[in-house]
Amino acid sequence: MARSYDTIVVGAGFAGLTAARELSRAGQSVLVLEARDRIGGRTWLDRRLGMELELGGTWVHWTQPHVWAELSRYGIGLAPSPVPENAYWWDGSSLVAGSADELLELLDEPNRVLTASSREVFPQPFRPLSTQVREVDSRSLADEIAALPISAERRALIESFWTLNFNGNIADAAFTQALRWVSLTNGDWKVNFEACATYKIAGGTRALAEAILQDTPADFVFGADVRDITQEQSSAVVTTVDGTEYSARDVILTVPLQTLTRIHFEPALPQPVSMAADHGQLGLGVKAWFTVEGEHRPFVALGGSDWPLNFFQSEYVRDGLTYVIGFGPDASALDPNDPEAVQRVLNRLVPDLRVTASVGHDWVGDKFSKETWPMHRTGYLSDSLPALQQPLGRIRLSGSDIADGWGGFIDGAIESGLKVAHAVLTASRLVSA
Incomplete structure (x- = not known):
């Protein structure tokens, strides 16, 4: 019984x-x-590559009221990710090296234009079902990006940026999903990006x-x-x-x-x-952790939107190694546990770094998740x-x-x-x- x-x-x-x-x-x-x-x-904190690493969901922010209330309730603090100094990006035809501020500046105008209506469509972000939403919910993010009056370089960057955010192909991505995210940070895409990848939970x-x-x-x-x-x-x-x-x-x-x-x-x-x-x-992508030789200054890198890994962010420096996170839009395109595959993608974007080991979990292949x-x-x-x-x-x-x-x-x-x-x-x- x-x-x-x-x-x-x-x-x-x-x-x-x-x-x-x-x-x-x-x-x-x-x-x-x-x-x-x-x-x-x-979410899954596990010991890999000699450290406790987050194989799944990671970052939180004070603009997120429910998780912030829980952290306050249990007296748990934050552990900031390093502030990037150097940046590398693919402009659609070639590799560019510069500062993290330069990369953010290139992303700023197209993102501001793209998400300008976020507060209008989502005046109350925690009540996402409204007439305004229904009027734009059939529009794809890819079409909205294609219609932006911007240079080819900035278009390549913003396509990759939102591919990163979706952790998947954005051809059928909802424009409302992008607007909804940004409305939650009072219409400021930079604060939203900060919420996505800056503050980890202590412990x-x-x-x-x-x-x-x-x-x-x-x-x-x-x-x-x-x-x-x-x-x-x-x-x-x-x-x-x-x-x-x-x-x-x-x-x-x-x-x-x-x-x-x-x-x-x-x-x-x-x-x-x-x-x-x-x-x-659409969140059907991959997250990889890997180590490279040497202790490097904090960096970020944004590659092509269709690359197996289109984003890198250095996270830790320890014992002569730098620990880096990589994200890509298609879990079937890269095995995060194959350091040679990770090295091939890294070579296209951040030159002269040697991958020593890599690890990750296939969330899409995992029958208990089937998605990121x-x-x-x-x-x-x-x-x-x-x-x-x-x-x-x-x-x-x-x-x-x-x-x-x-x-x-x-x-x-x-x-x-x-x-x-x-x-x-x-x-x-x-x-x-």
Whole structure:
């Protein structure tokens, strides 16, 4: 007979941990089923290359209210990334070396023009569903960039910049996704970029995840890969791949959007939800960590938008080595654990550096994620998000993929976990009243 709980939370990333804490501390019996052997979801601090490195989500910022509140709650500080001094970039035809300030200046005007309407389209960024949004949600970011009255050099740079932000190809990228991001930092793209890649969590993402974990009396089962969710008259039954059954009045499903198709639902998910899962999203790229010989001054580099790695940022200097992060738009184009492949791309952009080792995790090939950070296609806000945020009988979806605000960030996951927990508690009180 299935063991029964008030609520089952599927997934122990930041959305799942937050929801479990809120519900359990409100007196509910809560079970968290996590397919992996760890907490954190698409964040993962692990010891690689002789250091604790973030293989997934990393950066936070004080413009992100939900994660900032959690850091304040648990007394966790920040660890700044180094301020880049040198920069290298591909102008569409040749390599250019200069300062980081010069590169930012080249990106400034086209980004300001591109995102000028962000506050108009998203006057309240945490309420992204509006008439203004629907009017522009079908427009692609690639088309908007192509229409900018800028030089070929700046066009190549801004295409690569937004390819970096999407961690994927921007041909079908939603223009609203770019506007939405920038609106969250009061229309300032530079502050938004700072939020993306400047401040890490002291002690790593694990420090915050473990703080939330220690704050909940919920039960946890690891290695629990969910196969089926069946809704019955008074409960829902969750079955894992080994045949174990659990039941609860409510189920909170925090898995990434592209993994919804791994689970069989009875009754089936509504068509708009299943279509969103089938359609997927665009964050299908790669993140690589690697070391190079020598202790180098902090640098950034921006390559071609279609390169296997189109962005580099040096992060640490230690024991005669410099640790560098690289991002690319297509996980199938580069194995981050192949230092020779990393070296070939690095040679095109930052000359005279020798890669000694490289490492990374294939988030797209990982069956429990199938994506990196969520970045959406045209039409997503209008056609998919409203359906994904609605109760699906006894099931509610949660996660950074469906956040109102900082979708694609730790903040969005926490926001979504808080909201869905509140909704479950409110509904349960109405039922018991």
